[in-house]
Amino acid sequence: MINVAVVGVGGWGKNLARNYFQIPECNLKYICDLDETRLSQLQSQLPGTQLSRDFDSVLADPEIQAVVIATPAPTHYSLCKAALMAGKDVYVEKPIVLEVHHGEELIRMAEERDRILMVGHLLEYHPIIVKLRELIDSGELGDIYYIYNQRVNLGTVREDENAMWNFAPHDVSSILYLLDREPTDVTARGQSYLRDGVEDVVFMSMNFSGESMAHVHVSWLDPHKIRKITIVGSKKMAVFDDLESNEKLRIYDKGAAQNTDYDTFAEYVTLRFGDVTIPYVKVGEPLRIECEHFLNCVRTRSRPLSDGHDGLRVLKVLDAAQRSLKTNGVPVAIEGNAKTPGTSSGTAAK
């Protein structure tokens, strides 16, 4: 039995608490929040779980092996650091932290102490994303030309982080997972309409060595609710619509081929309109899969799929995108992945 504490039981943390409470091999010993009302609202749903407003006393309990942190992003660094120093395994919601050097420090701390550090990149545990990765790896979609993600709605407007930091960790983590690569450079443009300096809408683009590209559109100021990923490959195309209840994934046998033997431009490209297939993928609750993965890593001392390094990769992209945002879309090279100097990304703003 693994004793777990969930810290931060607001909008999202209460879902984590519910899952850890329901998993048989886990004992949700504490939920911890500064807000007493939030704690007491959950009390009846989590019988036997202790309520605490004091994070330090939770950490001081030697029975607590793992701490799940679902507080706002600016608090992640100090809470993760304290939990690692107290010898706990740590799961932290996305984004891992807000500063690259803080992410590096947490990874170092976890490795030195032999502690598990996992980041809540939920989409990496989504069965449809896993299926898409299989389709890409098997070559069924062909070379991946481009991916675009749309995560927009008229939704909760945050005051402390912009729409990119709030939504795009999911998109960046899923795109890096799908392509199994990191971008060379990123550009981002956005606007703050509701509150100065906090972008409500952001369009960001990632370039992957000039081979593939990815585009992410995030907004909490949009008439549509869309959660969609479109992948265009040289052989087939795929669309994952997470708001569809059953048929979430469609594979389009569509494409365009270049002919070598042609007289006119019309003969140069042949368009192909084939079948649309809807593969069956059993979709459980991705959050449950993610929670079980964390517990399994704690039990077996194995490295999580979305470990600290994965969190840092995503953070570096967001950090570069934030700098691009502040320069109205100047490309920013991703440290360590830039193309050779002289290319567009090699001359990008740092």
Ligand SMILES: NC(=O)c1ccc[n+]([C@@H]2O[C@H](COP(=O)([O-])OP(=O)(O)OC[C@H]3O[C@@H](n4cnc5c(N)ncnc54)[C@H](O)[C@@H]3O)[C@@H](O)[C@H]2O)c1
């Ligand atoms: N994986 C997902 O799909 C997903 C979805 C939404 C939010 N999130 C992430 O979850 C985290 C929390 O987001 P939210 O929407 O639930 O925020 P929220 O504001 O609704 O809840 C945060 C809670 O943390 C508590 N808190 C703050 N500081 C604390 C501290 N020092 N000790 C104890 N409690 C503290 C607050 O009182 C609040 O109840 C963020 O990192 C966010 O990015 C993830």
